[in-house]
Amino acid sequence: MPMTIKENMAIQQERDLVYCRNRVKEIAAKIGMGIVNQTKLITATSEIARNMLRYAGGGNVKVEVITRGKLEGLQLVFEDSGPGIPDINKAMQDGFTTGNTLGLGLPGAKRLVNEFAIQSVVGKGTTVKILKWKNG
Amino acid sequence: MERIPILKMGRFLLVTIQVDLYDRLALTLEEDLVQMVYDTGASGVLIDISALSIVDSFMGRIIGNIAGMSSIMDAETVVVGMQPAVAITLIELGLPLAGVHTALNVERGMALLESRMSARPDDTSDADDD
Amino acid sequence: MEQDIIDGLKLKKDQVLEQWLKDQAEASDYSNNFNTNEELEGQSAELVDILLSTLNEDTLNNFSSGDLEPLTDYISSLTISRARQGFSPRETATYIFTLKDALIKVLGEIVAGEPTKLYSVTLKISKFIDNIGILSFETFITGREDVISQQSDEMAELSTPVIRVWNGILAMPIIGTLDSARTQIVMENLLQGIVDTGSSIAILDISGVPAVDSLVAQHLIKTVNATRLMGAECIISGIRPEIAQTVVHLGIDLSQMITKATLESALKYAFNTLQLEVRRIDKNKAN
Structure with a gap:
């Protein structure tokens, strides 16, 4: 039985990051996602949400259970109205950083999920959409 | 302010991370631990992360930092008890923690540190004869 | 009507x-x-x-x-x-x-x-x-x-058995192609096996893997690195001559891993690391 779960979480401070990770883990466990995929998903969540907090001062996360044919999974949409990313291709390269970090955030997150899409408008904000299948 | 306790066990320091690490807490731990290595002259640091269900690139960086900083203060760092799912995720993320020693649990980590101490050629101060 | x-x-x-x-x-x-x-x-x-x-x-x-x-x-x-x-x-x-x-x-x-x-x-x-x-x-x-x-x-579950060959030594024979989905199962089973048995050495035998290309090599390297993060050592054994040839011809660098031609030599290496010795018993002397 596919579940209909839709949730909204605000990321305004570091503590929200911990809450968001735990909540995503709970939902992932509820739809029967395996422990390794759960861990990959919450790690990707942590990377993207932290980026949002650090570079855009916060934003919003939408969590939704998605079914496509026989596949079931979790989709997360991260939205902020921060400064935007001028060069997305560069931001998606391993080791590229403007903020004294390892620069693994976005490219690393992409490797941990099944689908990854990023849209950004300079001056308006950034949207990152990720999807992780239960058995993928 | 919340802090993660650091225990001194002989020549080594032991940190058991039991709570969810948020960034400020991790940074505080880095600071406290390096200060403690200096104050106690410890020759090894054990970080038990068996209770952690997530290590992302930020926490990975902190662990790398602690190892690097301790190392130039002549203390070795061993990360112990990493969960399988966390290990697989870290590798996929692209963070193999190359400069850090690892062990299955605290006991093995302690044994690893002991054996590395006794293998040191210049460390004659308190080493038994090999 | x-x-x-x-x-x-x-x-x-x-x-x-x-x-x-x-x-x-x-x-x-x-x-x-x-x-x-x-x-x-x-x-x-x-x-x-x-x-x-x-x-x-x-x-x-x-x-x-x-x-x-x-x-x-x-x-x-x-x-x-x-x-x-x-x-x-x-x-x-x-x-x-x-x-x-x-x-x-x-x-x-x-x-x-x-x-x-x-x-x-x-x-x-x-x-x-x-x-x-x-x-x-x-x-x-x-x-x-x-x-x-x-x-x-x-089949994926069955084809990745973790065998405890000695106290502290695990072996996992891989039969068939190693794609990314399979690698995840291999890693999960191997790492869980390490936790369950407290083993410090894992031998991944690839005698049954038909070919090693750069992608398979990458999967092997990932598995070795993940094992290391857990605090154990992973040895790759079963490197057949054909595999050695393709690996070198393709310019794949496996020097970061411990590789052995046979499971036997991997086991010897593991015994050595654990400071164990296998000896023939001289029955005449023993009595």
């Missing part, structure tokens, strides 16, 4: 069934079926019953109508149970299509003397039964797909 004919069919239900059973017996495919005659007759009677009770002017022209649900459900379960009993798809299809013959024969009696009417209604009934055939075929395929996906899950 179609409704009249359908009502006529309903009145001649017994005749339809009788005719169908006769046709079934004549179809040579049925010479040695698994069902007993009573079973078959009961099933056929039930199907005719459901078919005629759900058939009306509307459902005849609209196979996707919700009113046909009892019929489509029955066809699906019938197909599945027949497939389980070992009927071939041809046999099940013949079973359904002989019903068409029976219906048309009875129709011929009901609408005798009106060729145009008979032609049009025959066409519709024929199409209707064709749809039942398609549905049965689809159900059959879906059933097979479920079995296949279940088997491939089981």
